[in-house]
Amino acid sequence: MVVILLGPPGVGKGTQAVRLAEELSAAHVSTGDLLRAARREGTDLGRKAQGFMDRGELVPDGLILDLVREHLSSFDVGTPVLFDGFPRTEDQATGLDELLDEMGRSVDLVVLFEADDEVLVKRLSGRRSCPEDGSVYNVYFNPPETEGVCDRCGTDLVHRKDDNAETVARRLQVYQDETAPLIAFYGEHDAPLERIEADREVDDVFADFRRTVSTGSAGDRAPRERAEGRG
Numbered sequence: 001m002v003v004i005l006l007g008p009p010g011v012g013k014g015t016q017a018v019r020l021a022e023e024l025s026a027a028h029v030s031t032g033d034l035l036r037a038a039r040r041e042g043t044d045l046g047r048k049a050q051g052f053m054d055r056g057e058l059v060p061d062g063l064i065l066d067l068v069r070e071h072l073s074s075f076d077v078g079t080p081v082l083f084d085g086f087p088r089t090e091d092q093a094t095g096l097d098e099l100l101d102e103m104g105r106s107v108d109l110v111v112l113f114e115a116d117d118e119v120l121v122k123r124l125s126g127r128r129s130c131p132e133d134g135s136v137y138n139v140y141f142n143p144p145e146t147e148g149v150c151d152r153c154g155t156d157l158v159h160r161k162d163d164n165a166e167t168v169a170r171r172l173q174v175y176q177d178e179t180a181p182l183i184a185f186y187g188e189h190d191a192p193l194e195r196i197e198a199d200r201e202v203d204d205v206f207a208d209f210r211r212t213v214s215t216g217s218a219g220d221r222a223p224r225e226r227a228e229g230r231g
C-alpha cells in the first residue's frame with residue numbers, strides 16, 4: 001500500500017500520518033522531517049536545504065528524490081508507506097512513479113486534505129514541536145500539559161523557524177503554484193484521489209482518513225471523487 005498525503009502547510013498531514021502509521025505499522029515518510037533531521041545532523045544535504053526551507057521555498061527536486069530513494073531502501077520492499085509532504089512538484093511525482101515502478105509498486109491512493117488559509121495560518125502560528133521525538137502540539141488547539149515542554153519526553157518545545165508570518169505566506173503561495181497542480185496530475189494519471197475536509201476535530205478527520213485508506217487500499221474505492229474538473 002502506497003498512500004500520498006497531499007495538502008497545504010498546516011492542514012494536518014503530519015498529525016494524521018503519525019497516527020495512521022502507528023495503527024497500520026506503516027512507514028511514515030515525511031520529507032520535511034527527513035530534511036530537518038539532515039539539518040540537525042549537519043549533513044551536506046542539510047546545509048544545501050537550509051536556505052530554501054528558511055525562505056519557504058521548495059528544496060530542488062533532485063535532492064528530494066535522492067533522499068526518498070535512499071530512505072525507501074532502508075525498509076522492506078512490501079512495507080506500507082504513507083508519504084507526507086512528498087511529492088510536491090510534477091517532477092517529484094514522475095520521479096516517485098519511476099522509483100516505485102523499479103520496486104514493482106505504484107501509488108494506490110492520494111488523499112487531499114483541505115482547509116481555508118486562515119485556519120492554516122492560525123495552526124502554524126500556534127504549532128510547537130519537540131525536536132527530540134517529533135511530537136507536535138498547538139498552543140490553541142492541542143497544548144502540552146506543561147507549557148513549552150514535551151509531554152512524552154520532557155524536552156523544551158520549539159517554534160519552527162519557518163512558521164513565522166512572512167514565511168508561512170510564502171509557503172502557502174508555493175503550495176498553490178507548485179504543489180496544487182498535482183491534484184490535476186493525479187486525476188490525469190488515473191490515481192484515485194479522495195478529498196477530506198480537514199477543518200474539523202483531529203479525531204473526526206482521522207476517522208475519515210482511516211476509512212478512506214482502508215477502502216482505497218482494499219480495491220473497493222467507491223464512492224470515489226476524481227480530481228478531474230474539481231481542482
Ligand code: AP5
Binds near residue numbers: 141
Ligand atoms: P514540511 O515539514 O513538509 O511542512 P509543510 O508541508 O509545510 O507541512 P507542515 O508540517 O507545516 O504541516 P502539516 O500539514 O504536516 O500539519 P501538522 O500536522 O504539523 O516542509 C517544510 C519545508 O521543507 C518546506 O517548506 C520545503 O522547504 C521543504 N520540503 C519538505 N518536503 C519537500 C519536498 N517534497 N520538496 C521540496 N521541498 C520540501 O499540523 C499543523 C498544526 O496544526 C500543529 O500544531 C497541529 O497540532 C495542528 N493541527 C493539526 N490538525 C489539527 C486539527 N484537526 N485541528 C486543530 N489543530 C490541528
